[in-house]
Amino acid sequence: MPNRFGITSAINTAGAVTGGVAGMAAAGKINAKRGTPSTPGGHQGSMYIAVGQSHVGFFEVKRGLFRSSLGKLLLKTPRADVTRSAFTPSRMGASTLEVELVDGAVFPLDVARVHRSKGQRVHELLSAE
Numbered sequence: 095m096p097n098r099f100g101i102t103s104a105i106n107t108a109g110a111v112t113g114g115v116a117g118m119a120a121a122g123k124i125n126a127k128r129g130t131p132s133t134p135g136g137h138q139g140s141m142y143i144a145v146g147q148s149h150v151g152f153f154e155v156k157r158g159l160f161r162s163s164l165g166k167l168l169l170k171t172p173r174a175d176v177t178r179s180a181f182t183p184s185r186m187g188a189s190t191l192e193v194e195l196v197d198g199a200v201f202p203l204d205v206a207r208v209h210r211s212k213g214q215r216v217h218e219l220l221s222a223e
Contacts, residue, residue, distance in 0.1 A: 132199055135168030141203070145219045148173055171195060173220075181205075181217035189213055193220065 134141065134152035142164055144151040150173055154165035178194040188204040191213045195201075205213035 132201065133203075134201060137168050141168070143216050145216060146173070150176060150220070176220050179217050179220035181214055183210060183214065191217060 135154075137152075137154055140155040140157075140162070142153040142155050144153065150171055151167060152169040153167055155162050156165040175196045176193060177196050178192075180190075180192045182190040182192075184190070184207070186207075188206055189210050191203045191205050193201045193203065
């Protein structure tokens, strides 16, 4: 079984998140070598990706009885630090969103089928520059 995790990706576009994320500090630092798969903040589980005008934030998702909510900030990085984003759609299973940062950290993220269009949108936002 690959060393990956499921991701619930959702999108806040162009600055909708920047104000809330700006005052927070990153919960964990990523020190990974190029080509070594890792996860933001070492988190295993569902995540929320917020794409703003100037920053990208990765948040944990806390499961509740009736609905999920955002947990702690796992990683906040300037949008300019994202060097590559690749999305591989899958018809039957989970799609793959791969995000690479300027420091060489690579995040291979699985996107559930139900969130495939949101994963595609995150890729489009990260690639548009």
